[in-house]
Amino acid sequence: MSDVLGTTHLLGIDALSPADIELIFRTADGFKEVLSRPIRKVPSLRDVTIANLFFENSTRTRISFELAEKRLSADVVNFSSGNSSTKKGETLVDTVNNILSMKVDMVVMRHPDPGAAVFLSRHVKARIINAGDGTHEHPTQALLDAYSIREKLGRVKGVKVAIVGDILHSRVALSNVLCLHKLGAEVMLCGPSTLMPKYAEHLGVRVSNNMDQALQWCDVANVLRIQLERQGGDGIGFFPSLREYAMLFGLDGDRYRRLGKEIVIMHPGPINRGVEITSEIADGASSIILDQVENGVAVRMAVLFLLAGGLERGTANK
Amino acid sequence: MQALSILESGAFDLTVRRLCLELIEDRGHLGDTALIGLQPRGVLFARRLRRELQQITGDKTITYGELDITFHRDDFRQRPVTAIPGTTALDFSLDGWRVGLIDDVLYTGRTIRAGLDALLAFGRPRSVELMVLIDRRFSRELPIQPDYCGRSVDSIDGQHVTVEWKESDGQDRVLLNQVQR
Numbered sequence: 001m002s003d004v005l006g007t008t009h010l011l012g013i014d015a016l017s018p019a020d021i022e023l024i025f026r027t028a029d030g031f032k033e034v035l036s037r038p039i040r041k042v043p044s045l046r047d048v049t050i051a052n053l054f055f056e057n058s059t060r061t062r063i064s065f066e067l068a069e070k071r072l073s074a075d076v077v078n079f080s081s082g083n084s085s086t087k088k089g090e091t092l093v094d095t096v097n098n099i100l101s102m103k104v105d106m107v108v109m110r111h112p113d114p115g116a117a118v119f120l121s122r123h124v125k126a127r128i129i130n131a132g133d134g135t136h137e138h139p140t141q142a143l144l145d146a147y148s149i150r151e152k153l154g155r156v157k158g159v160k161v162a163i164v165g166d167i168l169h170s171r172v173a174l175s176n177v178l179c180l181h182k183l184g185a186e187v188m189l190c191g192p193s194t195l196m197p198k199y200a201e202h203l204g205v206r207v208s209n210n211m212d213q214a215l216q217w218c219d220v221a222n223v224l225r226i227q228l229e230r231q232g233g234d235g236i237g238f239f240p241s242l243r244e245y246a247m248l249f250g251l252d253g254d255r256y257r258r259l260g261k262e263i264v265i266m267h268p269g270p271i272n273r274g275v276e277i278t279s280e281i282a283d284g285a286s287s288i289i290l291d292q293v294e295n296g297v298a299v300r301m302a303v304l305f306l307l308a309g310g311l312e313r314g315t316a317n318k
Numbered sequence: 319m320q321a322l323s324i325l326e327s328g329a330f331d332l333t334v335r336r337l338c339l340e341l342i343e344d345r346g347h348l349g350d351t352a353l354i355g356l357q358p359r360g361v362l363f364a365r366r367l368r369r370e371l372q373q374i375t376g377d378k379t380i381t382y383g384e385l386d387i388t389f390h391r392d393d394f395r396q397r398p399v400t401a402i403p404g405t406t407a408l409d410f411s412l413d414g415w416r417v418g419l420i421d422d423v424l425y426t427g428r429t430i431r432a433g434l435d436a437l438l439a440f441g442r443p444r445s446v447e448l449m450v451l452i453d454r455r456f457s458r459e460l461p462i463q464p465d466y467c468g469r470s471v472d473s474i475d476g477q478h479v480t481v482e483w484k485e486s487d488g489q490d491r492v493l494l495n496q497v498q499r
Binding site for chain 2: 026027029030033034037038040041044072308309
């Protein structure tokens, strides 16, 4: 097993090796224990400054990263594009370089454009962590999903995971497929044909349009959110109506009971209750949705800790 | 260069036993004492101490925990490889306990500094005392001294002290190695 990450930025799952992922998980185990202590804070990153740059809305990921950073004792600055100079026409590289000139060592960035994190890593001198770039990747979400499966089932290798819903617009789906494959899981993508990307079959996954078959096949169902903001208005673009979507692809109590077996239910959030999943299932005994959120902090602490490990004191900005 | 053995089976057992007796002599009883071993090698010593203390006192309920200090180290970004965390098994609050902090070798004092820091995340102990099997004198970088010490060793920078345990390494002994540069 490797004891150093094979990458200096976390831009996507693509660049991680299975050994890297295993290292992140082992480190996250340590942080899970830290998070259960009476004082949930360690001094590891106390001389590191991290900028959280969110050019797109986020609640869970931003809070999760911020908590992870604060529990590692890092200094944190937050930025969201709503009230910034990007609105005045400043370019991404200029914005980030301005922030870096104030001596920031690491950048956590969410951006609506695919490839924004890779672009940034080539043009600025700081460690970059991709917190979601458009429809491309969301690596920490995939890591925490796989970590949660590992925690719940004791392994990832050989587990059958169905990723259900709006695959086309989902960076979570792509990162999950890459991560699960690296760890030896089998993956099926399931959703309406209009929300299935053309490249799906090249990912080496099974593809299905039948929700019941997908659920019957899998051990774990990761139900994705219908991204209403990317559907062109009120969802008319990709399927006739939310009601029809819920009937064909929504996970409700009746559909779950018809399976006649237990499967693990996951959802990366935020949930459209009554559309892709009903409250009965989301809050039910098979759901590990809140465990995912809890594990998210530990996994992000591990990523920050391991990336900062290669950071020489005070040199990131020189 | 061959490793020099500085403590072996017979004397090793006696030393561990003496430390147990010293602890009992000082405290009278162990009802309010918690033994905390530091990962990775201090826990091997702490487990042995717990077993010995149980035999001597006949009391099977010695309070015991294991603490990993990886995230509290002050040098984690200066090491060539990232430290991989060990397991912390400490499921009680240390509020009010008299803690015996246990490690196998005391060298620069930095591990103990990190251990004290990590310890305080579990509450406010009434007191903390340090017990080590080997004290490498004259090599301290911080003002930290042991309260209980098995044996003091005068060693120089290029040397390395290794404690081996029957349970994990096959036999009880302390070795002084010359590190190749």
